Amino acid sequence: MLRFMPVGDSMTIGSAGEHTWRYRLWQHLCTAYGEPFTLVGPRETLHDPTADAPTSYAYADPEFPRAHLAGWGEGWCHMAPLIGDAVRSCRADVLLVSLGLIDLGFYTNAEQTADNVRAFVAGARGARPRVRMAVMPVVRNIRVEADETFAGQVARFNALLAETAAELDEPGSPILLVPPPATYDFHTDTYDGTHPNESGEHKIAGAFAEAMWQEWGLGGPYKPS
Template identity: 40%
Template sequence: MRAALGLAGVMLLAGLGPGPSARAVDATSPDPVRILLVGDSVTQGSSGDWTWRYRLWRHFVAAGVPVDFVGPRSDLWDNLTDQPGSMAYADPRFDKDHAARWGMQAFVPDVPAGRLVEDHRPDVVVVMLGVNDLLYGASPEAVAGRTVELVDEVHAADLEVDVVLAEATQTWFPGVTEFNDLLDDVASEVDDATGQVVVARTAARYASDADTWDTSHPNAQGEVKIAAAVADGLSEVGVGPPASRPLPAVPVGPRSGAEVTAVAGDGFITLAWTGPPGATAQLVWGRDVTADERWHRFPFPVTGVTWTAHYLTNGHRYRYRLQPMKGDDAPDGAVFSNIITAVPFRPPAAPSRLRAEPRQRCTTLTWREPAFATRYTVARRTPSGWRALGSTQRPRFIAERLPNVPAWQFRVRAWHRDVAGQAERIRVLRGRSAGSCE
């Protein structure tokens, strides 16, 4: 290839913590290796992922190999809204360009391979396609034949471009193992002295449970394995060192928690939350603080964006927190939402023992506080209806500048924050004393 680099170095695939910027890597050489990554959902990734593209880029950063990922896209698939365009990477600080799309087939690429080469001028093309064709009924032989055509299209546009054919990782799907077995024959058939073609062993030691979050798409550990195998394949065509072994263990599952709010009512608390990106469910943890309970996790993950705890004891203080999941992956480590505290309550009864101490133009109202009342509103009856006089958090209110009529009628309503309780009314005869109310 025209820009092949055979550099020795140490590989870093964990991808944790801040990393150097893609711009800094490109600046180390006036002629970085241009790599076009063509694939389906495994290559594109979804909201909240690092992606194996990120892991591969970090490998080149650690090895000191200047590269430039090229392609018409830079996005993730939003797995919650089922549409493209998400930029919610776990760490967006890398060269995100690619030519992959969720669900793409080798037989139906978004952009023909030759046009991609003409538009983006890669030195190497990494192709990871075929599993969707197999799932839609194409035979392994047919998909292998289509892969030959894709490589021919690449070389028709530029004979010097090297190609890395990555195995489909989902060997538990019908036809995948047979297709992978044919890739060596494909590479032999289309390999050229000018533009090399090699196979990346991305399916080796790749497991459904350990390396995916939904039996199809890679979790963080699967990303590391795919990136390492692609790095090995790129090394075969002279781009950078192979991956060092053993591969690092990286935490799986979402790495940030949701933002949670709570609304309490009569014997219940409803939680609502947003995020984190890509999370498909939440594990709910709770404790009754008043009863001095320990934190306990509820048995089943909760989907959606709300959840209600019923049959709670009014007046007790409860705390909740959420732990995000993506597919069947709970997060490694203490990844939680904010802790939310709420107190269920019964809507307040009407204030009792409502009394008045009237003067000629004012009166002092007092009452006994009902349970769960946090404030009170006071209104006076007028010919046109009830007129609000004000609110108070105390069981006492002074109504002033009252009209010079024989009697006044008042209404006192109890509230629990914004939830209205019952109201009590009282008719008050105007007093004889002209003194002020206290």
């Protein structure tokens, strides 16, 4: 059984009442992938805006493997120390990673964030040497449009991420840089300028699905359901 682990920030954990892009990808793989698979991770909850804590199980549709390693306000700097134990305990085969926005916004600059990417990769491989990683660059949000300095850091990090992924890519443990959804627009694909709404969830899930299909032969072309 192939075990996918979604790793991310608030865009990945989602909030109470949402489906999440994790659910959209699960639906897609159920119809497109011919072998047994599941989603794994040490966490299952959504973010509860009322409690401001990851305590909600109120998924729009809870009937899917809800496991993940994602957290509201968490980035590469938070996940790098956790990934080894998570990969080891959950026996993850494929990591689906969407991180960076929160790092650049609050914690680290582009170069420091890229260093944390390296630490993350090392930790994952230390736990499971043949783990695959599909990594999405930071997608544009409302702050990128409003803050020129932040926009520059996002552009710089995305360039460093591409270089780092190419450098660390190995045949036995490939790193796939997932092209951000070409039509993703934070004006229409988010509910607040950052967090995906239904169309945004589909576009993020579709980006991961298409990249894995084209580069690794996993699944098939993304068809929203």
